[in-house]
Amino acid sequence: MRPVEQTKIAVIGMGIMGPGIALEFSKAGYPVTGFDLNPDAVAAGEEIIDVTLTTLVETGHMTREEIKPVEERITYTDSLGPAVADAGIIIEAVSENRDVKKAVFREIDSHAPEKSMIWSNTSTLNIFEILPENRQAHTLIAHWFAPPHIVPLVEVVKGEKTASGTVETTVSMLKAMKKIPVVMEKYVPGFIINRILRNLGREAFFLLDNGYISKEDLDLAVKASIAPRMMVLGLIQRYDFTGLDLSARNLLDENFFDPPVDNTPAALHDNINAGHLGVKAGRGFYDYAGRDTTDILNDRDRYLLKVMDSLQFCLEKERLV
Numbered sequence: 001m002r003p004v005e006q007t008k009i010a011v012i013g014m015g016i017m018g019p020g021i022a023l024e025f026s027k028a029g030y031p032v033t034g035f036d037l038n039p040d041a042v043a044a045g046e047e048i049i050d051v052t053l054t055t056l057v058e059t060g061h062m063t064r065e066e067i068k069p070v071e072e073r074i075t076y077t078d079s080l081g082p083a084v085a086d087a088g089i090i091i092e093a094v095s096e097n098r099d100v101k102k103a104v105f106r107e108i109d110s111h112a113p114e115k116s117m118i119w120s121n122t123s124t125l126n127i128f129e130i131l132p133e134n135r136q137a138h139t140l141i142a143h144w145f146a147p148p149h150i151v152p153l154v155e156v157v158k159g160e161k162t163a164s165g166t167v168e169t170t171v172s173m174l175k176a177m178k179k180i181p182v183v184m185e186k187y188v189p190g191f192i193i194n195r196i197l198r199n200l201g202r203e204a205f206f207l208l209d210n211g212y213i214s215k216e217d218l219d220l221a222v223k224a225s226i227a228p229r230m231m232v233l234g235l236i237q238r239y240d241f242t243g244l245d246l247s248a249r250n251l252l253d254e255n256f257f258d259p260p261v262d263n264t265p266a267a268l269h270d271n272i273n274a275g276h277l278g279v280k281a282g283r284g285f286y287d288y289a290g291r292d293t294t295d296i297l298n299d300r301d302r303y304l305l306k307v308m309d310s311l312q313f314c315l316e317k318e319r320l321v
């Protein structure tokens with residue numbers, strides 16, 4: 001592997017995810033170039049990086065002296081060619097749209113060195129189907145979680161033709177960056193966490209739509225029970241503590257019923273129809289009226305940093321055995 005300072009990183013797409021990923025590479029010492037088709041997104045990305053670095057200083061995670069070189073290692077460009085021309089790793093973080101990503105892969109292919117690795121941040125798409133053949137060996141999905149500068153997990157998903165060296169290099173780079181990579185041997189839509197979240201969401205919307213509980217109490221119930229317990233036991237080890245026999249009986253319980261499959265739950269669509277699209281619109285399930293989006297995200301980051309700091313020990317020992 002080349003020394004960190006010689007491996008250039010190109011981040012394509014500076015929306016919600018790109019800036020945080022760019023920041024993580026820069027913090028680890030890599031020179032990073034950010035590109036987005038939309039100049040406003042580049043400007044907003046730069047601002048997010050500035051605000052985030054200030055938060056990291058104010059919360060004691062970095063010193064003022066440390067942030068200057070981190071800022072200086074990130075440059076921005078208004079075209080894709082120069083961003084990828086000498087990049088060792090290209091982060092594809094453009095909009096989650098098959099045609100958009102297909103065009104971006106084609107453009108990367110015509111400008112980037114043959115050996116450059118491509119890490120796609122897609123949440124669900126099988127990008128291996130839309131990737132030029134000559135790029136298959138050096139490409140994989142590296143799926144980060146928002147906010148990527150705080151949440152440690154990166155799901156690494158192999159394509160059928162991804163070379164083992166590409167996976168090994170990716171995993172060791174991510175570990176050196178203090179991220180937590182988990183490798184999936186083959187593609188499945190949603191990978192691990194978004195598959196689990198899809199099912200949790202289905203149940204939560206069922207409970208809300210049928211008036212069983214308020215959104216506030218549902219959120220409180222989760223925070224006061226499974227959220228902290230999962231930090232200690234994960235999802236699977238919890239069965240050992242419940243007892244596998246009891247868990248099996250619970251699954252067979254005929255009084256229990258699964259929520260009907262409903263892909264347009266009222267809880268979501270009533271809000272959407274009213275224009276309540278979430279934090280970005282000033283209102284979603286909750287009301288953020290009068291608050292600046294950057295401030296809200298900043299508050300979330302401060303809480304998350306506090307939680308991650310205090311629960312770090314749970315990640316250091318893999319299993320409680």
Ligand SMILES: NC(=O)c1ccc[n+]([C@@H]2O[C@H](COP(=O)([O-])OP(=O)(O)OC[C@H]3O[C@@H](n4cnc5c(N)ncnc54)[C@H](O)[C@@H]3O)[C@@H](O)[C@H]2O)c1
Nearest residue numbers: 013015016017036037038041093094095096121122123146
């Ligand atoms: N938002 C999340 O929480 C999250 C989490 C994990 C993964 N992802 C995935 O990361 C990717 C990016 O998501 P996001 O939420 O940052 O999206 P976003 O919509 O916030 O940003 C996407 C950016 O891509 C830019 N773009 C579109 N076409 C482009 C092109 N041809 N060249 C350069 N830039 C282009 C857009 O201008 C936009 O700024 C998606 O694949 C998404 O599924 C998102």
